[in-house]
Amino acid sequence: MFLKNAWYVAGTPDEIDAKPLGRKICGESIVFYRGAGGEVVALEDFCPHRGAPLSLGFVRDGELVCGYHGLQMGCDGKASSMPGQRVGGFPAVRRYAALERYGFLWVWPGDASQADPAKLHHLPWADDPQWAYGGGLYHIRCDYRLMIDNLMDLTHETYVHASSIGQKEIDEAAPKTVSRGDEVVTSRFMHNVSAPPFWKMALRGNGLADDVPVDRWQVCHFTPPGHVMIEVGVAHAGHGGYDAPADRKAASIVVDFITPETETSIWYFWGMARNFQPDNAELTTQIREGQGKIFGEDLEMLERQQQNLLAWPERQLLKLNIDAGGVLSRKVIDRLLAEERSPAPGRPVAPIVPAKGAV
Numbered sequence: 001m002f003l004k005n006a007w008y009v010a011g012t013p014d015e016i017d018a019k020p021l022g023r024k025i026c027g028e029s030i031v032f033y034r035g036a037g038g039e040v041v042a043l044e045d046f047c048p049h050r051g052a053p054l055s056l057g058f059v060r061d062g063e064l065v066c067g068y069h070g071l072q073m074g075c076d077g078k079a080s081s082m083p084g085q086r087v088g089g090f091p092a093v094r095r096y097a098a099l100e101r102y103g104f105l106w107v108w109p110g111d112a113s114q115a116d117p118a119k120l121h122h123l124p125w126a127d128d129p130q131w132a133y134g135g136g137l138y139h140i141r142c143d144y145r146l147m148i149d150n151l152m153d154l155t156h157e158t159y160v161h162a163s164s165i166g167q168k169e170i171d172e173a174a175p176k177t178v179s180r181g182d183e184v185v186t187s188r189f190m191h192n193v194s195a196p197p198f199w200k201m202a203l204r205g206n207g208l209a210d211d212v213p214v215d216r217w218q219v220c221h222f223t224p225p226g227h228v229m230i231e232v233g234v235a236h237a238g239h240g241g242y243d244a245p246a247d248r249k250a251a252s253i254v255v256d257f258i259t260p261e262t263e264t265s266i267w268y269f270w271g272m273a274r275n276f277q278p279d280n281a282e283l284t285t286q287i288r289e290g291q292g293k294i295f296g297e298d299l300e301m302l303e304r305q306q307q308n309l310l311a312w313p314e315r316q317l318l319k320l321n322i323d324a325g326g327v328l329s330r331k332v333i334d335r336l337l338a339e340e341r342s343p344a345p346g347r348p349v350a351p352i353v354p355a356k357g358a359v
Ligand code: FES
Pocket: 047, 048, 049, 050, 051, 052, 066, 067, 068, 069, 070, 071
């Protein structure tokens, strides 16, 4: 089950620059493209003529043309023209609320009338020149909640990422988890440890010695529907750790947007935002490549875990103290799912209708 009335990252702007993008999100097949004003448009990826995917077509004068027999669709989801045909009576396709912000395309797969841009997850670093961002996208065949578990319990770094960000002290530092409304925060602090290879690289990237003891932190923030922002970093030991001055640490935010494709597959948008050396494009590339390799190590574990869970659905799993972040995040999702299915009394359930105009 997914939350439908929420903003999800659907892609990156470059993915619709040259041609339409077809992407299934929360079980909805959607085509994304740019309308006449350059705005992102999201329609049901289904041609009303014979059901061809509209994403195999092309954009002409800001309207999507089906690649099968040339039916041209307006941005409102209504057919606008077709060679040799009168299209006035053609059924419309659904239009989804969509927008472009913070370097991402966002879509609201549920009721478009509830799609308020103010509900978008705020990314304060995204428009700030003091910060740099690099990231990528993985398709993973697992339930989105397994990815949330993964990111809300970084104990696995010691084992899955032993050669880059793992270290035995992670196991030894017990995490602390709290729930604040819809947000779940799980934190772990390590003192006077040796920086693992990825963090040595980041220290050097910030012009700092990499061969001295450090204090290390990981503060994972889950917010619905599937965002996990992780404050991570190391500081030369004894200078305040998380609160150390900027010239004593290498700190960043691991950015994770987990967008369900189906019940058992996800689009995983990963990246890192940092506020040191923001103009150093070479460092951005180096960090992105390092992070991409590290995050790639999770794929096999998650996909094989999913296969096990599908094969043995009746098996009960354990909930240890390290699992608290994932467990509490799932509780938030379950509560919001229940609310979405039965809205508070007095609040009418809005019918699902195509959005009027761009959101
Ligand atoms: S299926 Fe699209 S025009 Fe025929």
